[in-house]
Amino acid sequence: MMQARSDRMRRQFKTIVFIPTMGFLHEGHLSLIKEGHKYGDDMVVSIFVNPTQFGPGEDLESYPRNLERDLVLLQKEGVNAVFTPDAKEIYGKEFQTYVTLEKLPNYLCGASRPIHFRGVATIVAKLFNTVKPHVAVFGQKDYQQLIVVRQMVRDLNFGIEIIGAPTVREPDGLAMSSRNTYLTPKQRISALSLYKSLQKAKELTKSGIQDAATIIDAATELIQSYPETDIDYIAICDTETLVDIQTINGPVQMLLAVQVGKARLIDNMLLNP
Ligand code: AMP
Numbered sequence: 001m002m003q004a005r006s007d008r009m010r011r012q013f014k015t016i017v018f019i020p021t022m023g024f025l026h027e028g029h030l031s032l033i034k035e036g037h038k039y040g041d042d043m044v045v046s047i048f049v050n051p052t053q054f055g056p057g058e059d060l061e062s063y064p065r066n067l068e069r070d071l072v073l074l075q076k077e078g079v080n081a082v083f084t085p086d087a088k089e090i091y092g093k094e095f096q097t098y099v100t101l102e103k104l105p106n107y108l109c110g111a112s113r114p115i116h117f118r119g120v121a122t123i124v125a126k127l128f129n130t131v132k133p134h135v136a137v138f139g140q141k142d143y144q145q146l147i148v149v150r151q152m153v154r155d156l157n158f159g160i161e162i163i164g165a166p167t168v169r170e171p172d173g174l175a176m177s178s179r180n181t182y183l184t185p186k187q188r189i190s191a192l193s194l195y196k197s198l199q200k201a202k203e204l205t206k207s208g209i210q211d212a213a214t215i216i217d218a219a220t221e222l223i224q225s226y227p228e229t230d231i232d233y234i235a236i237c238d239t240e241t242l243v244d245i246q247t248i249n250g251p252v253q254m255l256l257a258v259q260v261g262k263a264r265l266i267d268n269m270l271l272n273p
Contacts, residue, residue, distance in 0.1 A: 002083050006044075006132040015040030018133030020124060023047035024064040024178040025073050028168040032137045033077045035165045039135040045074055046083040046127055048090065052098075053119025059262070064181050083131060090126060098122045099156075104148050107242050108255055109266065112232050120145055121152050128158055136160055141167040141175050143255055143268040147242060167267070169195070175267045182263040190226040191260045197222045197234070198269040201254050205273045210248045212236040215271075223258060232257035232264070236271070248273055 009016055017040035019032045036043055047070055054060035067084065074082055098118050104110070105117035128136070138146045146164050153160055168176050173195035174188075183191055197219035204215050216234045223229050234256040236245050245252050248271065255268040 002044075002081070002085075002130050003132070005081060006130070009042045010132065014042040015135065016042045016044060016131065016133040018044045018046070018127070018131045018136045020046045020048070020127050020136070020138075022049045022063065022178065023070050024066055024181070025070045026168075026176045026178065028139055028141060028176040030073065030077055031168045032139060032165050033074075033079060035163065036135070036137045037078065039137075039161070039163065040133075042081075043077075043079045044081045044083060044131050044133065045079050046085070046131065048083075048085055048087075048123070048127075050090075050119055050123040051087050052091070052122060053116050055113055055115055058113075059179070059182075062182075062262075064178050083127075090123070099125045099152060101148060101151060101155075104144065104151055104242060107237070107244075108144050108233055108235055109257055110144070112257070117144070117148050121148060124149055125152065125156070125158075128160060133160055135163060137163045137165055139167060140164050140268070141177070142266070143253060144242060147240065173199070175265075177263075177265065179263045179265065183261060187228055187261040187263070190229050191263070191265055193223045193226040193229060194256060194258055194265055194267040197256065198254060198267060201236075202269060202271055205248055205271045208273075210273070212244070212246050212248055212252075215248075215254070219254075219256065223256075228261055230259040232259060239270070 017036040019036055021029050049063050051060055099121035100118050110117050150162050153162055174192050200222055201215045201219055219234050236252050236254050239253045251272045254271050257266045
């Protein structure tokens with residue numbers, strides 16, 4: 001049905017803009033829609049908590065959901081169609097075809113979530129083939145995901161323009177995330193350490209420090225000074241290949257993942273010395 005709709009829209013010379021989400025929408029998601037409106041005149045949003053990107057023991061079952069509320073928000077944002085498939089429809093009988101990237105998933109989040117980006121690339125490819133968009137918008141909040149999707153689109157000739165939209169933050173700086181609902185009030189304070197460490201890193205690079213290890217050490221110390229934080233990784237990388245950088249002498253991306261209570265939080269920032 002979605003495919004037939006997309007064909008119809010294309011015959012009417014509509015420009016289809018697509019925003020994939022896992023729902024439980026917040027201002028971050030809505031900012032992608034606002035950005036997307038600039039690129040086309042048919043806006044499609046999907047809501048699908050994709051089981052194949054969750055590893056064993058991760059939060060697939062407990063991932064927050066509220067479809068009714070999401071649909072009200074999407075209507076207000078002038079979305080033309082909402083795609084809410086169920087897992088049986090997406091992963092039919094004998095499903096066995098996955099999209100895997102050779103290098104990008106070996107770093108950062110992929111290192112501790114080994115099947116995550118295979119799940120992401122596969123669902124995004126399937127959604128692209130169903131929604132047939134001209135343009136798709138992804139958040140820079142999930143920086144590695146954005147890079148993975150861009151690479152897949154290039155490698156497999158999808159011919160879809162990928163837009164990366166800036167991270168929307170709470171007033172104090174915490175990156176908005178559906179997973180922030182897992183945080184207790186005390187953990188919410190610790191969660192701010194991600195943003196604070198990125199800010200600190202930015203200051204240090206501005207002050208002339210070029211050694212990535214020194215900056216990562218400072219960030220580590222800052223985060224560890226908050227209770228209930230368990231650092232997965234802190235990295236300073238090439239903005240496109242995500243390969244680690246030792247000496248900062250141009251724009252680099254700093255990325256980090258920290259477990260705070262039940263929430264695995266990620267954030268990133270461009271350091272531009
Ligand atoms: P999710 O529902 O978490 O899978 O996210 C769906 C899309 O929204 C992805 O492209 C995310 O990168 C993007 N997104 C999530 N949080 C934010 C945020 N705080 N600011 C901007 N985009 C976001």
